[in-house]
Amino acid sequence: MQKLKLLCLRHVRLDGCYAKLPTRLRWLCWLEFPLDSIPVDFSLEKLVVLEMQYSNLRQLCKRANFLPSLKILDVSHSYGLTEIIDFSLCPKLEELILVDCTSLIDVHESIGNLERLVYLNMTDCKNLRMLPKNMCMLKSLETLILSGCSNLGEFPVEMMKEMESLGVLATDGIPLRPERSSTILSSFPCSLVELSLKGCNLSDDVFPTDLSNLSYLRSLHLDGNPICNLPVFIQGLRRLDHLSFEDCNRLESLVGLPKVHQTTIIAGCISLRKIKYLPPERRSGMYMVHDNYNLVEWEHKYKIEPIDRVDVEIIKLLGLCNLESMPAVRMRHPFTDRVLKKVPVQVRLSFSLS
Template sequence: MASNTFVPKLIGHFNDLGTLADTYLTAIDVGLMIRLFLVTFKGTDEVEVIIQKSVNNNGYNVQWNGKAFKKMKNLKVLIIKDVSFSSGVEYLPNSLRVLEWVGYPSPCLPADFRPKKLSVLKLKKCRFSSLKPIMESVTALHSIGFMDMSVLNFDFCELITQIPDISCLPNLWKLSFRGCDNLVEVHDSVGFLDKLRILRADYCIKLRTFPPINVSTLERLDIASYTSLEAFPDILGENKKITVLCLYGIDLEFPFSIQNLTGVQVLGMENCRRIRLPISIAMLPELELLKIRACEELHFSKQDGSIEKGSLIMCPKMDRLVIEDCNISDESLSLCLSWFVNVKSLSLRGSNFTILPAFINKCPFLTSLDLDNCMHLREIRGLPPNIEYLSAKNCISLSFQSTSILLSEELHNTGGKTFYVPEGRIPEWFDHRTKGGSISFWFRNKFPAIVVCVVIGLTNEELFSIKFDPQVIVNGNERFGAHGLGHTFKVVAELIFVFDLESILFPYELEDVSLEKEWNHVEISYQEPFDSYTYEDELSNKVSIEEVGKESGIYVLKQMNKMEDIRFTNPYIDNEICSHNVKRHD
């Protein structure tokens, strides 16, 4: 076996060490034992790259004395993963530019390791208890090198308790120390690295404080998720690079200076214990989506003293506001809506509040409102002026007065709406009603503009699921399906669907329906034409609307139709009866 077959030789200079490592990882047989390098090539200065990753992460155990790299004077890239060693490392070549060693077996780097051109240092799951010796080595070499250090990674090093002063690394662009379970202190210098682009420090469960951040180049910031931070760090200068900020499993308060993250477009929080948001959140000029899910205590702080009282605060680009499965007070919800008056889509599903505030009337662009499973919602004091879609499925505490507002003729007589309301009866203002989950009518001239409703009753099951997928059949052969409206959901209380028929039938143009006769028959049903039940459907108590539909109704939009062109009984039979009666009279 010729040794040169297995040893890739680094030729020339390289600019992107990460790409280089990835390239060699595919070039070398990943099943090759590291001992092949340490024994076959021991003592050679031809080796420039060693990359070892075990097959299927099974790992290897290597017996050595720690000095196998001593004569590899030209080694520049050393990457070792999923390999265990019988003893620690006693020597590493100073020629190294990339050192990545998962589970590095020694409590420190060799005392004589002084790599002047080291650019990447990744020691995940290492046994270091302190990083100070490394930083002291860096400081000692600073006058003659070490200016190339760009990546530093100590993820999941359980013994590390402190991140020391790293101001001696001016070209660092990536710093990561995720999952350091015993980390309690981070030096202020971390927040002032003016070339840093990625900073990751999540899953440090004992970390309670984080220094201020003043880095305009930062593009990714993962520092709070699943930590014990009591407050999000102060943002001392403007940052336009961070566009997405997501936090998980936290209990903290945001500073007013969060407004300095002027590039943030998406702000998300999930599975949090307690969150307190300042009004400056609403000053983020690029914010498009604020998404908060499963928060035990969600607070929107009252107006800050630095904001002029009565001034209007709103995100100019705010599109979606999601507050789902959260405990939020009525006062906080009202404050929230006053901050985000430009919002277009609002989801409050599953959240614990009792009043939908009147301030929602002042949200002129809000067209979609999701209140599903808000079990404690009792009162609706207002609605957005341009609302098109509202869903309040399983809102079992909603008052009769509130459901009356949602089902008022004044709200629906212009059409263009789709509502799901917890109510078991069809409103009196509907023109026609019939028992069951389907309904039909006749029309002539043009297809009429109508509002349709169907009431869903309960079954013997405490919980069942249905699929709402309206189907329209004209003259028994032309079938139209609703666009974007078919979906399956759980039902725990009686429910009425109210929807503008014409607005949901897209891309079909109902005006272009081929009219075979003077009077044309239309049937509206919800039975899927090619439906098939699976075993999983049975387990989830899936039923069709045809089975649980109690009543269906039709309301004709009077300003858009002539009532003489619509019939709710067969006009041909009616004409025959009328003709027969006339003959008898003669």
């Protein structure tokens, strides 16, 4: 089978000489690869795609295996992998996927020489301690995903400044030290279109008031952070398609919201009481809600307030002249339909957008 170009195996162990395997392979998908490294007699010079998810690899190669044509390397969920290849051996690499390689501690410094690398995903590499400083040389990198790298010591601020092509950055679950948070946020490259900072322990006071360098940002995720109010810099983001505050359970108000063209997520914001828009904006796009049972004011939609604060003439028209004697009532929240505890009689004021 000397002309074979695609080989897909799963949980297969081969006996014998690997030199006898097809030498013109372009795509090798070997899930649950059983060895701790790729045999040196396995010819991979024509290989373009190498997939070895859920492998027993501890190191990719014991000795230098030149991979001159390799463009995609995926060894995700290789839990024993402790070191990755010297990247000078695969100079054409474009995508590197190391998801859930939980034993990986560092990345070979030669990664900075990968001039064609556009995608780097190291999600849940929980023991990753540091990234090479020369990663700033990755001028073609478009997507960098570090979510779940919870032991990453020093966040690579200077590295990000130099990544002029970076469009997607995800650092979910990496706690940012308060004293450095504002510096880090101000260092994001202006090329970003998607930024995910879920669960990074960001509070109101760490956000700079001005992040005008993020003028191209279309997707922003701040889920699970202890913020109480809308960060001021968001008011300057005019191209947003997606904005998410899911499970920000300390969030109390979103005052000054800019226009979000597609989706705003406020599900799980159990303390949220008020939503107001940045003039002249009105409610736009779709809102994903859940457990927002304290939301009593939503501009252009409704407002709930105690009846004794309502205009006296309206109260008379309703025939409600003796408010003091009216007992507390149970009511359903007008938006979440949740049954609330007993409260004094409330009035729901609805608004029309017409």
